[in-house]
Amino acid sequence: MTKSEIVKEISARTGIDSKAVLAVVEGFMTEVKTSLGKEENVYLRGFGSFIVKKRAQKTARNISKNTTMIIPAHNIPVFKPSEEFLTMVKMGKQ
Template sequence: MTKAEVILAISRKTGLEKEDIRIIIDGLVSVVQDSVVADQRVHFSGFGSFFRKKRAKKIGRNISTNTAIVVEEHYIPAFKPSKFFMAKIKASS
């Protein structure tokens, strides 16, 4: 589902204008990104949490030159679904 499809689905469900929903979604994404960058966990009850995850330093391999490279310690964005959300996904299969 694309962002445009999400906006359309929310618009149909709520009766709100698509442009208003676009502004809200853009704001939500911006707040989540800024919070995760600032190492703050963003939790939505019944959905899950967005957070920053640390990746340890490791040795990688450049397959085109067959040489070892060092991949420094770094952070990545992560999402952990709630137990309710996981149960809903499992029940749908």
């Protein structure tokens, strides 16, 4: 499902103009990205959590050139679904 399909579905279910729904969806995504950029986790009860995981510095190898390189420590965004979310997906419910 794409962002435009999500906007159409929400607009059809709620009767709200699709431009207004698009603005809310865009605002939500911007806010999540901004929070994760500041290393603040986002918790949505019943849905899941967008969290920042810290990856430690490590040494990697380039096998073709037979060299080693250091990959610096960095943060990555991760989505962790709630138990309710996992159960719905496992059971195939809507």
